[in-house]
Amino acid sequence: MSNVQILLVDDHELFRRTTRSFVESHPNWTVCGEAGDGIEAVEKAKKLRPNVILMDINMPRMDGAEATRIIRREVPECNVIVVTQNHSSIARQQAAAVGAQGFVTKSDLGKDLRQVILSVIGVRDAKAVSLGEGHDAIPEWLRGGGALGDLIYKFDWAKTPLGNIAEWPPSLKTIVRVLLTSRFAMWMSWGPELTFLYNDAYARMTLGNKHPWALGKRSQDVWQEIWADIGPRISQVLKDGKATWDEALMLFLERSGYREETYHTFSYSPLFDDKGKTAGHLCVVTEETDRVIGERRLDSLRSLSAELNKATTEDDVTLSVHRCLEENQKDLPFTLTYLLTEDGQQARLACRSGIQEGHPAAPPVIELGEANGVWPLRDLLGGKDSLLMEGLSGRVGTVPSGFWDKEPSRALLLPISGGTQGATAGIFVAGLNPFRPLDVSYAGFISLIAGQISAAITNARAYELEKKRAEALAELDRAKTTFFSNVSHEFRTPLTLMLGPLQDLLSRSQTHLTPTAKQQLELVNRNGARLLRLVNTLLDFSRIEAGRYQAVYQATDLAGFTSELASVFRSATERAGLKLIVDCPRLEEPVYVDRDMWEKVVLNLISNAFKFTFEGEIAVSLERAGNFAELRVRDTGEGIPPEAIPHLFERFYRVPNTRSRTHEGTGIGLALVQELVKLHGGFMRVESTLGKGSTFIVSIPFGQDHLASSQLGGARSLASTAVGAKPFVEEALRWLPDDENTKHEPIAEAELLAVPCPPTAEAGSRPRILVADDNADMRLYLARLLGEQYQVDCAADGQIAIDIARKHPPNLILSDVMMPNLDGFHSISKRQRNWIMRSRIPFKPTPPAAALDRSFSNSSRGIPLP
Numbered sequence: 016m017s018n019v020q021i022l023l024v025d026d027h028e029l030f031r032r033t034t035r036s037f038v039e040s041h042p043n044w045t046v047c048g049e050a051g052d053g054i055e056a057v058e059k060a061k062k063l064r065p066n067v068i069l070m071d072i073n074m075p076r077m078d079g080a081e082a083t084r085i086i087r088r089e090v091p092e093c094n095v096i097v098v099t100q101n102h103s104s105i106a107r108q109q110a111a112a113v114g115a116q117g118f119v120t121k122s123d124l125g126k127d128l129r130q131v132i133l134s135v136i137g138v139r140d141a142k143a144v145s146l147g148e149g150h151d152a153i154p155e156w157l158r159g160g161g162a163l164g165d166l167i168y169k170f171d172w173a174k175t176p177l178g179n180i181a182e183w184p185p186s187l188k189t190i191v192r193v194l195l196t197s198r199f200a201m202w203m204s205w206g207p208e209l210t211f212l213y214n215d216a217y218a219r220m221t222l223g224n225k226h227p228w229a230l231g232k233r234s235q236d237v238w239q240e241i242w243a244d245i246g247p248r249i250s251q252v253l254k255d256g257k258a259t260w261d262e263a264l265m266l267f268l269e270r271s272g273y274r275e276e277t278y279h280t281f282s283y284s285p286l287f288d289d290k291g292k293t294a295g296h297l298c299v300v301t302e303e304t305d306r307v308i309g310e311r312r313l314d315s316l317r318s319l320s321a322e323l324n325k326a327t328t329e330d331d332v333t334l335s336v337h338r339c340l341e342e343n344q345k346d347l348p349f350t351l352t353y354l355l356t357e358d359g360q361q362a363r364l365a366c367r368s369g370i371q372e373g374h375p376a377a378p379p380v381i382e383l384g385e386a387n388g389v390w391p392l393r394d395l396l397g398g399k400d401s402l403l404m405e406g407l408s409g410r411v412g413t414v415p416s417g418f419w420d421k422e423p424s425r426a427l428l429l430p431i432s433g434g435t436q437g438a439t440a441g442i443f444v445a446g447l448n449p450f451r452p453l454d455v456s457y458a459g460f461i462s463l464i465a466g467q468i469s470a471a472i473t474n475a476r477a478y479e480l481e482k483k484r485a486e487a488l489a490e491l492d493r494a495k496t497t498f499f500s501n502v503s504h505e506f507r508t509p510l511t512l513m514l515g516p517l518q519d520l521l522s523r524s525q526t527h528l529t530p531t532a533k534q535q536l537e538l539v540n541r542n543g544a545r546l547l548r549l550v551n552t553l554l555d556f557s558r559i560e561a562g563r564y565q566a567v568y569q570a571t572d573l574a575g576f577t578s579e580l581a582s583v584f585r586s587a588t589e590r591a592g593l594k595l596i597v598d599c600p601r602l603e604e605p606v607y608v609d610r611d612m613w614e615k616v617v618l619n620l621i622s623n624a625f626k627f628t629f630e631g632e633i634a635v636s637l638e639r640a641g642n643f644a645e646l647r648v649r650d651t652g653e654g655i656p657p658e659a660i661p662h663l664f665e666r667f668y669r670v671p672n673t674r675s676r677t678h679e680g681t682g683i684g685l686a687l688v689q690e691l692v693k694l695h696g697g698f699m700r701v702e703s704t705l706g707k708g709s710t711f712i713v714s715i716p717f718g719q720d721h722l723a724s725s726q727l728g729g730a731r732s733l734a735s736t737a738v739g740a741k742p743f744v745e746e747a748l749r750w751l752p753d754d755e756n757t758k759h760e761p762i763a764e765a766e767l768l769a770v771p772c773p774p775t776a777e778a779g780s781r782p783r784i785l786v787a788d789d790n791a792d793m794r795l796y797l798a799r800l801l802g803e804q805y806q807v808d809c810a811a812d813g814q815i816a817i818d819i820a821r822k823h824p825p826n827l828i829l830s831d832v833m834m835p836n837l838d839g840f841h842s843i844s845k846r847q848r849n850w851i852m853r854s855r856i857p858f859k860p861t862p863p864a865a866a867l868d869r870s871f872s873n874s875s876r877g878i879p880l881p
């Protein structure tokens with residue numbers, strides 16, 4: 016078939032363009048039309064009646080499969096070749112299913128299309144082209160020599176130095192036969208002018224449009240453009256009779272209408288005539304152009320992708336693009352990456368490769384409103400997927416030539432996405448290698464580069480946005496923390512001032528309050544205390560976040576302290592019908608904890624367990640686990656759904672729809688507990704089974720190396736926010752049904768007093784205090800309160816106090832003034848007073864209980880000894 020008319024059908028303009036340039040590089044093939052979808056393809060097939068239709072499968076409106084079916088039915092003389100992104104096995108099925116004559120995958124287009132077209136049209140031409148008359152006359156040694164065998168037979172060799180074919184020497188015939196029957200690409204030279212002969216494989220793979228012209232020409236004329244490279248090699252072979260070897264040698268062939276960058280691995284070996292003299296040479300060659308160029312492009316893509324993976328900001332992205340693309344100035348002699356400004360009015364040159372700053376072809380800013388700019392960027396903003404600019408020198412002047420000695424005459428412009436909602440973020444301009452066609456693989460390579468830049472810009476902008484959002488959130492969080500801090504301070508002061516006198520009033524034994532008034536004040540007191548607890552928790556948070564939480568880590572008998580804290584809940588759990596198991600065997604070494612904090616940790620966890628457990632037990636245990644003291648608070652309650660567990664320690668998080676004794680709650684308890692545990696260098700976790708119960712596990716390291724030395728021992732200057740066990744237990748009791756509560760005696764006040772921390776030092780080494788008071792509650796209260804740091808002896812009246820003091824002289828006597836038998840200071844006899852003075856024992860009459868309470872809480876537990 017002399018001229019093959021080809022219709023290109025694809026919805027991508029860039030693909031049509033690159034395929035067109037490929038098709039048109041073949042001298043006998045013409046693109047007779049293009050179609051962007053199936054409907055258009057059918058119309059054009061009917062109108063143009065092409066010999067071959069290259070049919071994309073995935074297209075809008077009507078896909079290629081449907082269009083092929085219609086064309087095969089209505090224009091059966093057209094050959095359809097399906098072109099698809101799919102794997103070749105699927106492509107084959109697709110083609111067979113729609114009755115197409117051939118298929119080619121897009122990834123192999125550059126490699127296979129030519130052959131597929133040839134074989135598709137060859138089917139029809141086979142008869143016409145077939146050897147026809149005279150075929151039988153082909154001599155035996157040329158049979159099976161393919162198309163070249165026929166051509167060689169028909170060629171008029173008499174006009175060449177080889178002379179009439181019938182008279183060729185046997186050595187020449189033999190070698191030509193070897194050449195023709197091989198499937199390896201080969202060419203050979205013979206005779207004084209090194210006359211050129213070759214086989215089918217060589218014609219297909221290497222010769223391009225020099226076939227069949229090259230047959231019988233002088234080798235030097237056939238390969239004139241590379242004779243400087245290969246001529247000396249051939250001469251050497253002819254002279255020495257030794258073979259050459261070249262691997263992936265770059266050669267610029269003129270076989271497609273332009274100088275083409277190609278790579279070949281080949282060997283030249285000598286050929287001998289009948290007399291054994293060197294008469295020519297044989298070249299066995301493998302063309303490696305696709306492999307070499309493919310690997311080079313892959314390298315660029317790989318290094319760009321590796322660099323871009325590390326890039327987080329737009330600047331990182333443009334720097335990486337510059338670095339990577341500078342490396343490949345063969346495929347990309349120069350590139351320009353323009354990014355649009357926020358208002359979309361300008362494009363700013365964000366990076367370049369292969370071109371100097373200030374080069375006229377690389378203006379730093381392009382006004383998009385202006386027509387006739389150096390680069391027609393505006394044309395790409397309307398949704399075009401690419402723009403090929405030809406005749407560069409006429410439009411933008413001289414451009415750099417990159418690796419080559421010839422400057423690019425064409426540039427491909429592609430949009431960079433990554434703007435808001437997928438809008439165009441910029442334009443990528445690539446100067447094209449003047450020695451390669453813009454085929455599918457080259458265009459694909461550049462669009463992959465643009466795609467990588469797009470993805471990286473999108474990610475960088477998303478990252479930037481995320482960072483800004485995170486900064487805004489952090490700012491909001493800081494503002495919230497400051498707000499919490501201010502508000503909690505503001506709440507705390509009036510609350511304390513309200514609760515103080517209220518508790519005074521309530522604690523007076525002889526009160527003029529009516530039972531109803533007392534009840535109501537108790538209600539106020541309870542709720543005030545609850546409010547104070549919440550305010551304190553918020554204050555704790557703000558202190559932790561501001562790094563102002565004043566921790567004082569003290570060596571503590573953690574087992575004793577924890578079991579005391581846990582036991583506070585005993586009455587409440589019993590009332591609720593739950594078993595409280597406390598299992599805290601003494602640890603062999605003390606643990607450094609801030610006691611206020613530890614109290615909050617334990618009480619919060621037990622109070623939660625109580626809140627969410629309706630039957631069964633609550634078990635509190637403490638034991639050594641490696642280098643950690645491990646507290647476990649286990650319950651047989653409602654449990655926590657697995658999806659809630661990752662959020663459990665988030666501030667204000669509450670598991671929805673969990674059955675609990677109360678709906679009260681703020682969701683900050685666990686978040687606070689976790690922060691407090693972290694301040695101890697510890698960590699916490701939870702194990703839970705829905706419907707079966709939960710175990711909260713807190714691990715605190717032994718030793719003190721992980722704690723700042725300034726925070727070990729000592730006292731704190733900020734007011735403590737510890738509220739003791741009372742509010743926790745009182746709150747828990749209110750969650751019980753009324754009848755549960757009224758069935759029982761009220762819990763003794765003493766049980767609810769602050770839990771003293773068991774002494775870590777031996778009793779003998781602690782200062783001794785003698786407490787004399789006729790009020791048992793007061794004695795108990797003071798004993799518990801002071802027991803943490805002192806040895807405390809108690810006496811119910813003055814006489815007993817004196818007796819005890821004689822037996823165990825105290826460092827300090829704390830005495831009520833009004834007492835039975837021997838009352839306070841005023842009624843002690845002079846003799847006894849003298850004894851006290853002589854013993855140099857400080858004597859402090861205790862003020863009324865509430866005032867004492869205040870003074871104790873003001874000084875954060877404990878009166879220092881003089």
Ligand code: ADP
Nearest residue numbers: 623624627654669670680681682683684685686
């Ligand atoms: P609050 O108890 O004020 O809601 P917390 O921070 O103490 O806040 O607890 C957060 C959430 O964790 C609770 O609302 C509850 O859903 C869940 N939770 C905590 N402890 C338990 C537990 N022992 N059993 C079941 N769920 C629990």
